[in-house]
Amino acid sequence: MTQADRNEPRRRNASKLFYGTEPFVDDLPAQGDWHGGTVRSRIAHGRLIRLKFSPEFDWSQVVVVTAADIPGKNLVVCHEEDQPSLCDGTIRHYGEPLALIAAPDGELLHKALRAVEPVVEPLPAVFDPFESLKGETRIFGKDNLFLEIPISKGHAAKQFASCDVVVETNHFTPAQEHAYLETQGMRATLEGNGVRIEGSMQCPYYLVAGVARLLGIPETDVRVSAMQTGGGFGGKEDFPTMLAGHAALLARKCGRPVRMIYSRSEDMAATTKRHPAWIRRKTGLSRAGQFLAMELDVVLDGGAYATLSPFVLSRAALHAVGPYRCDHVSICARAVATNHPPNGGFRGFGCPQVHFATETHIEACAEKLGVDPVELRRMNLMKPGDAMPFGQLLGPGTYPGVVLDEALHRSRFEERRAEIEAKNRTSERRTDSGDFEKRGIGLAMFMHGTGLNAYWEKSVRSRVRLAATAEGQVCVLTAQAEFGQGTLTALAKIAAESIGLADSDILIDHPDTALVPDSGPTVASRTVSIVGSLIHEAASRLRQHIEERAGLAAIYDPRRLKAAIASCVSGGDSMVFEAEYSPTDDTDDANTWAPPNAYPAYALGCCVAEVKIDTLTGEIGVVDVHMICDAGAVVCHRLATNQVFGGAVQGIGWALTEKLAWNESGGMRNASLSDYAIPSAADVPEIHAHFLDDQHSERYRYPIGLGELPMEGPGPAIANAVAMATGRRPRRLPISPEWIVCSQGPEES
Amino acid sequence: MRDNVTDPNAASRRDFLRGSSVAAATAVLTQTAQVGMDEAAAEALATQQISAQSGTISVTLQVNGKALKTEIEPRSTLLDVLRHRLDVTGPKRVCDRGSCGACTVILDGQAVYSCTTLAISSQGKTIRTLESFDTGEGGVPHAFHQNDGLMCGYCTPGFVTACQALLEKNPNPTLEEVKKGLDGNICRCGTYVGVIQAALDAAKAIKV
Ligand code: FES
Numbered sequence: 001m002t003q004a005d006r007n008e009p010r011r012r013n014a015s016k017l018f019y020g021t022e023p024f025v026d027d028l029p030a031q032g033d034w035h036g037g038t039v040r041s042r043i044a045h046g047r048l049i050r051l052k053f054s055p056e057f058d059w060s061q062v063v064v065v066t067a068a069d070i071p072g073k074n075l076v077v078c079h080e081e082d083q084p085s086l087c088d089g090t091i092r093h094y095g096e097p098l099a100l101i102a103a104p105d106g107e108l109l110h111k112a113l114r115a116v117e118p119v120v121e122p123l124p125a126v127f128d129p130f131e132s133l134k135g136e137t138r139i140f141g142k143d144n145l146f147l148e149i150p151i152s153k154g155h156a157a158k159q160f161a162s163c164d165v166v167v168e169t170n171h172f173t174p175a176q177e178h179a180y181l182e183t184q185g186m187r188a189t190l191e192g193n194g195v196r197i198e199g200s201m202q203c204p205y206y207l208v209a210g211v212a213r214l215l216g217i218p219e220t221d222v223r224v225s226a227m228q229t230g231g232g233f234g235g236k237e238d239f240p241t242m243l244a245g246h247a248a249l250l251a252r253k254c255g256r257p258v259r260m261i262y263s264r265s266e267d268m269a270a271t272t273k274r275h276p277a278w279i280r281r282k283t284g285l286s287r288a289g290q291f292l293a294m295e296l297d298v299v300l301d302g303g304a305y306a307t308l309s310p311f312v313l314s315r316a317a318l319h320a321v322g323p324y325r326c327d328h329v330s331i332c333a334r335a336v337a338t339n340h341p342p343n344g345g346f347r348g349f350g351c352p353q354v355h356f357a358t359e360t361h362i363e364a365c366a367e368k369l370g371v372d373p374v375e376l377r378r379m380n381l382m383k384p385g386d387a388m389p390f391g392q393l394l395g396p397g398t399y400p401g402v403v404l405d406e407a408l409h410r411s412r413f414e415e416r417r418a419e420i421e422a423k424n425r426t427s428e429r430r431t432d433s434g435d436f437e438k439r440g441i442g443l444a445m446f447m448h449g450t451g452l453n454a455y456w457e458k459s460v461r462s463r464v465r466l467a468a469t470a471e472g473q474v475c476v477l478t479a480q481a482e483f484g485q486g487t488l489t490a491l492a493k494i495a496a497e498s499i500g501l502a503d504s505d506i507l508i509d510h511p512d513t514a515l516v517p518d519s520g521p522t523v524a525s526r527t528v529s530i531v532g533s534l535i536h537e538a539a540s541r542l543r544q545h546i547e548e549r550a551g552l553a554a555i556y557d558p559r560r561l562k563a564a565i566a567s568c569v570s571g572g573d574s575m576v577f578e579a580e581y582s583p584t585d586d587t588d589d590a591n592t593w594a595p596p597n598a599y600p601a602y603a604l605g606c607c608v609a610e611v612k613i614d615t616l617t618g619e620i621g622v623v624d625v626h627m628i629c630d631a632g633a634v635v636c637h638r639l640a641t642n643q644v645f646g647g648a649v650q651g652i653g654w655a656l657t658e659k660l661a662w663n664e665s666g667g668m669r670n671a672s673l674s675d676y677a678i679p680s681a682a683d684v685p686e687i688h689a690h691f692l693d694d695q696h697s698e699r700y701r702y703p704i705g706l707g708e709l710p711m712e713g714p715g716p717a718i719a720n721a722v723a724m725a726t727g728r729r730p731r732r733l734p735i736s737p738e739w740i741v742c743s744q745g746p747e748e749s
Numbered sequence: 750m751r752d753n754v755t756d757p758n759a760a761s762r763r764d765f766l767r768g769s770s771v772a773a774a775t776a777v778l779t780q781t782a783q784v785g786m787d788e789a790a791a792e793a794l795a796t797q798q799i800s801a802q803s804g805t806i807s808v809t810l811q812v813n814g815k816a817l818k819t820e821i822e823p824r825s826t827l828l829d830v831l832r833h834r835l836d837v838t839g840p841k842r843v844c845d846r847g848s849c850g851a852c853t854v855i856l857d858g859q860a861v862y863s864c865t866t867l868a869i870s871s872q873g874k875t876i877r878t879l880e881s882f883d884t885g886e887g888g889v890p891h892a893f894h895q896n897d898g899l900m901c902g903y904c905t906p907g908f909v910t911a912c913q914a915l916l917e918k919n920p921n922p923t924l925e926e927v928k929k930g931l932d933g934n935i936c937r938c939g940t941y942v943g944v945i946q947a948a949l950d951a952a953k954a955i956k957v
Pocket residue numbers: 841842843844845846847848849850851852853862863864865
């Protein structure tokens with residue numbers, strides 16, 4: 001850490017968290033709250049005939065809510081209107097909410113939950129998306145297809161004939177549990193004509209819309225306060241909308257505040273996961289190694305309801321080719337309904353899946369051609385001005401090749417590779433088990449378009465507001481939630497620098513929709529990039545106002561500026577400045593899922609991972625990871641570095657230890673933190689984070705968004721390192737010790 | 750000791766949300782931890798006494814230097830009692846099965862998972878949670894702060910407590926000993942690098 005990093009502002013809410021005084025939702029004092037719980041289905045598919053309430057339980061002590069009690073629309077909507085808040089007669093997945101109960105205390109709630117038995121008529125269930133596409137079991141629409149996104153450029157099919165070499169591979173990436181340490185939790189209180197929601201979430205305004213729809217009340221009667229949130233990673237993007245609705249329904253019914261806090265096992269069994277993906281990749285190359293034609297099939301298991309699947313699919317399709325150039329490309333991306341619980345957003349949002357396929361496929365291509373995989377990449381990497389398959393040109397200053405070179409240099413990749421090769425050949429180092437240790441080093445490129453795709457970013461119409469106080473300080477009002485990324489610190493820093501005030505004169509807190517405008521969801525690495533740019537814009541309005549009132553000199557000295565702001569406020573100026581997102585280019589309104597100018601900018605990355613493998617036990621250890629990130633300007637190096645560490649650790653877990661097992665009803669079988677292994681300190685190697693941000697090009701003037709990027713590299717880099725160590729290419733994650741020791745392991749699936 | 754918390758942003762952030770119930774809730778929480786129990790907790794307790802009817806027993810726990818008396822079911826875990834009966838909410842419930850460390854407290858000098866410790870068997874022992882730690886520059890929380898030993902903060906009370914217990918037993922831990930001492934805690938945000946450095950720095954600071 002450099003001295004400059006040490007001088008950056010401290011994380012805003014940190015000290016309270018260290019001393020245990022910043023409350024999470026379940027830390028709020030009891031306040032007479034009732035406890036809410038959910039009756040869930042134990043089958044994957046069927047009809048709910050009725051709920052049987054045990055006569056042995058005294059039901060007058062509790063309240064029960066079923067679909068019949070919903071005053072508004074029984075829907076939870078991300079895009080499709082397919083998901084009921086409470087079962088409407090058809091059960092489509094294990095863990096589906098059938099009814100809600102609130103009781104004065106947790107003990108009684110559990111007794112009540114155990115005293116309800118759903119009477120059901122099971123129907124055949126389907127858990128495999130390819131089976132599902134046959135349409136024998138109907139889950140969604142006519143064909144169980146949530147969405148298909150075709151992208152085509154040139155004439156791939158024809159072009160293959162003239163290629164010297166054609167390589168085809170299949171890849172699978174698994175579901176992943178978010179395992180945010182704070183489970184989903186929400187509190188609802190009746191307030192005026194409406195309801196107040198407090199809790200753990202990423203997107204406060206999603207809850208406003210969702211609760212209003214469910215209760216049939218105006219959005220102005222729903223007030224949502226995001227609290228400090230104990231991790232999100234995408235898992236608190238859409239799901240909290242459902243939970244807030246449930247808490248609100250119960251609060252209405254019992255006339256008291258209701259708190260719903262999921263247990264770990266309920267959270268794991270009932271909430272979303274990363275989409276499992278099946279990817280087929282076919283590439284035609286010239287003898288020299290140029291990519292001439294590509295064909296890609298991407299299939300995502302969306303689970304029983306569409307939720308965020310169309311959005312995840314869109315990002316997967318738009319990033320499917322990675323940072324490579326190819327003139328003839330045909331992509332078919334499909335999100336398919338199955339009877340698994342719905343899958344949703346998870347850091348990377350479709351990118352980790354497609355990058356895994358691309359970066360392991362390229363190594364197979366290199367092997368077939370007999371060329372160095374690094375050289376094959378370099379030859380085909382895009383440059384500014386090159387077109388992506390959906391038409392967007394790579395923006396100025398965006399050089400994947402520079403990122404690659406930096407990674408090779410910092411990790412001493414080629415030297416290390418040669419050393420490892422030599423050692424593996426002689427391989428005399430003994431491990432504890434007495435067998436030989438093999439090492440491998442692998443590399444992967446990745447990229448991430450910032451923000452929602454152009455169509456959706458435009459439709460959100462994000463607004464931010466700056467409001468000055470009588471003391472000359474400035475409040476930053478946005479809807480962005482804090483769940484570990486450092487939102488409050490980073491946005492405050494952007495405001496301080498753009499306005500020209502000291503960091504301590506910027507006021508910011510967890511968003512409360514009674515106070516903040518809708519600046520869109522806290523997702524898609526859009527906080528510092530999109531919302532940050534709006535703060536910058538509003539700040540320049542503020543500065544302009546001060547310049548007009550107090551002259552140019554006032555805006556260049558923080559103390560004079562503060563005094564000038566204060567005097568404007570006391571002089572009666574409104575001193576509220578807003579900015580609204582307005583895309584500069586004319587976005588194609590018809591193209592929802594693959595708009596030609598999909599993202600305003602792309603963050604780039606390269607990961608180098610070194611692994612060691614015990615060839616007797618199959619144990620895989622990651623020894624060393626280099627993460628090179630090019631995400632435009634870095635707002636706070638300390639926060640950004642932590643994001644890279646955290647993303648890398650999640651990537652390592654996804655690659656090696658996080659194996660989800662399903663029960664016979666398609667629910668998560670290993671729904672506990674003792675059975676689902678997320679990385680601990682012992683699994684974490686040395687991680688070197690490096691940012692390309694100190695150059696003088698336009699690209700580094702503004703942040704591009706970093707939150708998701710670092711999750712996307714370790715999976716394929718580790719797989720490539722394992723391939724070097726074992727001589728066999730993993731085509732599916734997680735890579736297990738069993739696969740390592742089975743000499744005839746399932747290389748292809 | 751809460752009053753001594755030195756957060757440069759604290760005043761401004763609270764002013765900004767003055768009157769909001771989040772601020773009010775924080776105030777109540779702080780006060781509650783100081784005196785042991787407030788009206789809301791007492792009311793909740795009363796409700797639970799009625800609902801439980803029989804099968805509860807009276808226990809006195811020594812928490813952060815105060816003797817706190819409450820009625821519990823014999824099978825209640827220490828975590829349950831701390832969080833729900835005594836409003837000591839520093840220790841967090843994450844896995845509830847002894848596999849994450851977020852609920853760590855110091856029991857007679859030993860770091861334990863409060864989710865797998867019975868409250869009744871904790872009677873007569875000294876129970877310490879992070880609410881009682883040194884908040885000054887020589888304290889463990891400060892070292893975590895300096896080293897960015899957190900992101901979302903949910904694992905943080907557990908790590909800080911485990912680190913405190915480790916340093917009380919071994920004021921000069923090596924890197925390996927730190928890793929081992931914090932091995933029972935997990936962080937999904939992946940803050941391990943900062944956490945380990947914080948532990949090493951705290952060891953140095955305590956000696957000064
Ligand atoms: S909550 Fe006690 S160890 Fe996880």
